Amino acid sequence: MDGLQLRGGVVRYGSTTAVAGVDLRVRRGEVVALLGPSGCGKSSLLRAVAGLEPLAAGELTWDGADMTGVPVHRRGFGLMFQDGQLFPHRDVAGNVVYGLQMAGMPRAAQRERVAELLDLVGLADYATRPITALSGGEQQRVALARALAPRPRLLLLDEPLSALDRALREHLATELHDILRAAGTTALYVTHDHDEAFTVADRVALMRTGQIVQTGTPAELWAHPVDAEAARFLGYWVVQEAGRTLAISPHALTVAPLVEDDGAGHIDPDSHLLQGTVVSVGFARGRTTARVAIPGWGEQTATADGATCLDAGSPVRVQVEPRGVVEL
Amino acid sequence: MDADRDRLATVPTVRTGPERAARPPAGGVVDVGYRPITDVNHTPGGQDRGGWVGTAGVVVAAAVPLAFLAIFFAYPVAALVARGFITDGALDLGGVAEVFSSSRTWRIIGLTFAQAILGTLGAVLLGVPGAYVLYCRSFPGRTLVRALVTVPFVLPTVVVGVAFRSLLASSGPLGFLGLDGTFTAIVLALVFFNYAVVVRTVGGLWERLDPRTAQAARALGASPARAFLTVTLPALGPAIASAASVVFLFCATAFGVVLVLGGLQFGTVETEIWIQTTQFLNLRAASVLSVVQLVVVVAALAVFSRTRARRERALTLHGSPARTAPLQLTRRGRPGSDLLPAVVTAVVAGVLLLAPMLTLLLRSLRTPDGWGLDNYWALGSTGGDNALTVTVWQAAANSLRIAVDATTLAVLMGVLVALVVSRRPRSAAGRRAVAWLDGAVMLPLGVSAVTVGFGFLIALNHPPLDLRSSPVLIPIAQAIVALPLVVRTVLPVLRAIDPRQRQVAAVLGATPLRVLLTVDGPYLVRSLGLAIGFAFAVSLGEFGATSFLSRPDRPTLPVVVFRLIGQPGALNQGMALAAAVVLALLTATVMGLAERLRGEHAGEI
Numbered sequence: 001m002d003g004l005q006l007r008g009g010v011v012r013y014g015s016t017t018a019v020a021g022v023d024l025r026v027r028r029g030e031v032v033a034l035l036g037p038s039g040c041g042k043s044s045l046l047r048a049v050a051g052l053e054p055l056a057a058g059e060l061t062w063d064g065a066d067m068t069g070v071p072v073h074r075r076g077f078g079l080m081f082q083d084g085q086l087f088p089h090r091d092v093a094g095n096v097v098y099g100l101q102m103a104g105m106p107r108a109a110q111r112e113r114v115a116e117l118l119d120l121v122g123l124a125d126y127a128t129r130p131i132t133a134l135s136g137g138e139q140q141r142v143a144l145a146r147a148l149a150p151r152p153r154l155l156l157l158d159e160p161l162s163a164l165d166r167a168l169r170e171h172l173a174t175e176l177h178d179i180l181r182a183a184g185t186t187a188l189y190v191t192h193d194h195d196e197a198f199t200v201a202d203r204v205a206l207m208r209t210g211q212i213v214q215t216g217t218p219a220e221l222w223a224h225p226v227d228a229e230a231a232r233f234l235g236y237w238v239v240q241e242a243g244r245t246l247a248i249s250p251h252a253l254t255v256a257p258l259v260e261d262d263g264a265g266h267i268d269p270d271s272h273l274l275q276g277t278v279v280s281v282g283f284a285r286g287r288t289t290a291r292v293a294i295p296g297w298g299e300q301t302a303t304a305d306g307a308t309c310l311d312a313g314s315p316v317r318v319q320v321e322p323r324g325v326v327e328l
Numbered sequence: 329m330d331a332d333r334d335r336l337a338t339v340p341t342v343r344t345g346p347e348r349a350a351r352p353p354a355g356g357v358v359d360v361g362y363r364p365i366t367d368v369n370h371t372p373g374g375q376d377r378g379g380w381v382g383t384a385g386v387v388v389a390a391a392v393p394l395a396f397l398a399i400f401f402a403y404p405v406a407a408l409v410a411r412g413f414i415t416d417g418a419l420d421l422g423g424v425a426e427v428f429s430s431s432r433t434w435r436i437i438g439l440t441f442a443q444a445i446l447g448t449l450g451a452v453l454l455g456v457p458g459a460y461v462l463y464c465r466s467f468p469g470r471t472l473v474r475a476l477v478t479v480p481f482v483l484p485t486v487v488v489g490v491a492f493r494s495l496l497a498s499s500g501p502l503g504f505l506g507l508d509g510t511f512t513a514i515v516l517a518l519v520f521f522n523y524a525v526v527v528r529t530v531g532g533l534w535e536r537l538d539p540r541t542a543q544a545a546r547a548l549g550a551s552p553a554r555a556f557l558t559v560t561l562p563a564l565g566p567a568i569a570s571a572a573s574v575v576f577l578f579c580a581t582a583f584g585v586v587l588v589l590g591g592l593q594f595g596t597v598e599t600e601i602w603i604q605t606t607q608f609l610n611l612r613a614a615s616v617l618s619v620v621q622l623v624v625v626v627a628a629l630a631v632f633s634r635t636r637a638r639r640e641r642a643l644t645l646h647g648s649p650a651r652t653a654p655l656q657l658t659r660r661g662r663p664g665s666d667l668l669p670a671v672v673t674a675v676v677a678g679v680l681l682l683a684p685m686l687t688l689l690l691r692s693l694r695t696p697d698g699w700g701l702d703n704y705w706a707l708g709s710t711g712g713d714n715a716l717t718v719t720v721w722q723a724a725a726n727s728l729r730i731a732v733d734a735t736t737l738a739v740l741m742g743v744l745v746a747l748v749v750s751r752r753p754r755s756a757a758g759r760r761a762v763a764w765l766d767g768a769v770m771l772p773l774g775v776s777a778v779t780v781g782f783g784f785l786i787a788l789n790h791p792p793l794d795l796r797s798s799p800v801l802i803p804i805a806q807a808i809v810a811l812p813l814v815v816r817t818v819l820p821v822l823r824a825i826d827p828r829q830r831q832v833a834a835v836l837g838a839t840p841l842r843v844l845l846t847v848d849g850p851y852l853v854r855s856l857g858l859a860i861g862f863a864f865a866v867s868l869g870e871f872g873a874t875s876f877l878s879r880p881d882r883p884t885l886p887v888v889v890f891r892l893i894g895q896p897g898a899l900n901q902g903m904a905l906a907a908a909v910v911l912a913l914l915t916a917t918v919m920g921l922a923e924r925l926r927g928e929h930a931g932e933i
Binding site for chain 2: 088
């Protein structure tokens with residue numbers, strides 16, 4: 001059994017159970033994301049793996065060896081927090097070198113390793129800067145370099161990008177993916193953002209109310225959400241249609257002005273055409289969008305054809321892209 | 329400096345209990361310095377919108393307290409310096425030479441530093457574990473222990489002196505230690521006073537330190553002890569340094585407690601000023617010593633402000649210390665990491681803090697023939713052999729009357745100053761003037777109450793200002809002592825008002841005066857309760873200045889207590905204990921009420 005293995009993990013705070021019996025595997029060299037809404041217990045699970053919270057029940061092993069009673073600093077697991085938690089009284093290099101000092105690495109090797117890591121995270125010239133002089137994104141890079149420096153056998157990342165703005169988050173998620181692969185790191189990555197999870201991880205474990213409800217590669221999860229709630233969490237629009245539950249992906253709907261004589265009924269199984277009414281019109285990411293009300297389904301946002309001119313209240317034809325629909 | 333006022337000054341720096349919810353925002357980078365966070369925005373009411381009428385109002389509001397300070401603070405201090413250094417209009421260093429050639433002076437200066445250093449060390453070494461146990465760990469009864477730790481704060485120095493004497497006297501419960509009248513007793517009493525300063529200053533920061541920073545160190549391979557030394561301690565360092573410098577200042581200027589416990593054998597520069605004045609009638613030597621004390625205090629304040637500047641380093645704090653871990657005395661059958669601090673704190677709370685207070689209370693109920701309230705009944709008399717000129721109850725009435733006058737004066741002046749200093753005038757000159765006023769009213773905080781009392785004694789007893797027999801002399805002296813405290817309580821509340829509220833009011837057509845009444849007014853009223861309570865408690869327990877100015881026919885309660893313990897006879901000693909209990913209850917009640925009146929924006933000093 002190589003890598004991390006958790007069986008029946010339970011974490012309790014007083015009378016509340018944050019993690020209710022979770023099985024989780026992270027193989028060596030693999031990046032696994034724990035994805036779930038806030039309060040689902042994913043951070044508690046991560047803290048239990050780190051050794052910061054005791055496991056009320058369950059078994060935690062690394063390469064088959066029991067880790068339950070091993071204190072935090074002897075587990076050899078790295079940890080990176082949402083807000084970095086850099087040491088304010090040390091400069092950039094002083095932060096990165098901390099774990100190497102704890103490991104008793106010779107000074108020359110320490111310097112080399114720090115330079116190597118600052119290079120890896122793209123902050124080669126920042127060694128002597130004070131922490132307060134860094135932007136949020138730079139601080140997170142330093143935190144990542146610090147966590148990677150002692151070559152942890154497992155890196156635990158707790159929402160490392162959540163404190164950043166969207167553009168930076170998307171950029172750093174891609175970068176994080178590359179850095180973790182370049183360093184050959186085994187990692188457990190906690191996030192509530194499905195785009196981030198799908199970008200960074202090899203496998204994603206979907207967590208809800210203290211339990212893991214589904215595990216798979218990003219493609220598997222996207223192709224077959226386990227239930228309606230999972231589908232909704234991943235960004236699908238879930239509707240009931242003729243006794244079936246359909247999950248419709250965000251970009252599967254397009255609207256066009258209704259042509260009187262095309263005879264579109266409520267739904268045409270062949271042409272995937274529906275009739276709806278425009279509620280409001282918006283604009284997002286260079287495209288006109290329309291909020292449409294579809295009888296029996298409710299309201300959803302759809303992309304409008306660039307040329308069309310839509311008004312609130314006008315009836316429209318809604319086209320459903322078949323590949324964007326999953327039957328649950 | 330009389331330690332009463334200064335200990336009170338630190339009370340509001342850290343808040344306890346559920347009201348802590350109103351702390352700085354979560355996860356933010358928070359200024360942890362003593363000075364309130366000031367806005368940089370300009371507010372109307374200065375020079376922009378109100379025109380010259382508003383400006384004139386501000387100038388008048390500033391002129392009244394400035395004139396008050398000039399007459400009753402600057403003039404006495406100047407008179408004091410003149411008395412020590414000038415004879416017949418010419419500079420004369422004879423007094424200085426006389427004082428410094430005396431071995432007694434050097435012994436006193438040495439003792440002042442020795443007891444201040446030892447008192448500071450004791451308070452810090454015991455206070456840091458206390459801060460951890462009382463602020464970072466939860467256990468049943470924590471609120472009670474925190475309250476117990478706070479009580480020494482509000483006890484007048486004379487009461488503490490009497491309490492320690494009753495504990496350590498040969499007939500007292502700890503009499504077998506033979507500590508009565510020793511240097512150790514003084515240091516223990518100083519630690520008793522200042523333990524809470526360290527616990528509250530350090531604990532208040534510690535509980536808001538994000539524990540994940542230390543956890544990050546643990547995950548990087550640091551053992552719990554190593555994580556504490558390399559991460560937590562450096563983060564606490566500025567708070568510890570700041571608390572230590574405050575404690576050092578308090579210890580170096582201790583007066584009442586040293587006078588009661590040290591007798592004639594041990595003293596500080598403060599007590600020496602008193603002894604030179606009242607026993608040896610050597611006013612020139614006392615003046616020179618006052619100047620020495622000024623230098624010591626100003627030097628300590630300079631160090632204090634430097635550490636304060638260092639404290640203003642950005643730390644990762646979280647707003648609400650929501651989940652403090654329970655105290656873990658054992659871990660898997662072996663002693664846990666919390667055991668040592670828990671034991672230290674239990675011993676400090678039980679022996680150092682609780683024992684003197686309990687002994688004082690119990691022994692006040694002790695009569696030659698068993699237990700009873702005889703000592704309290706005797707408070708209606710003038711003591712054995714007519715030790716006093718008035719009854720203790722009359723002295724208590726004097727104290728209350730004087731406290732009312734002193735509080736009125738201090739609050740009036742303090743509010744005027746706070747209103748002016750909270751303005752942010754647009755012109756650079758105006759801002760400089762405001763900063764200057766802010767500093768000027770804080771000066772008395774840095775000068776000892778003994779110096780104020782002594783300055784009054786030599787400056788205000790002859791024309792042009794002969795107030796020697798005036799009943800306003802003591803209230804004015806106490807108001808000078810309490811003024812900085814009132815300003816420091818009210819000012820942060822006014823500064824916390826979002827300047828945009830005033831701007832909105834002005835845009836809606838309010839004149840500067842209406843802005844003041846409708847925007848500042850409600851906040852001001854809320855902070856006033858606390859300011860009044862502080863000023864009142866300070867005045868009740870004030871001993872440093874009052875001991876110089878009190879007239880035999882109108883003594884205050886602390887003066888009476890001090891007089892009684894100096895008199896022979898079991899009745900007088902018993903009355904001293906009972907009077908000390910009454911004084912302690914009065915101040916504790918006033919402070920308790922004041923704490924309850926504390927508004928949402930607690931003033932910090």
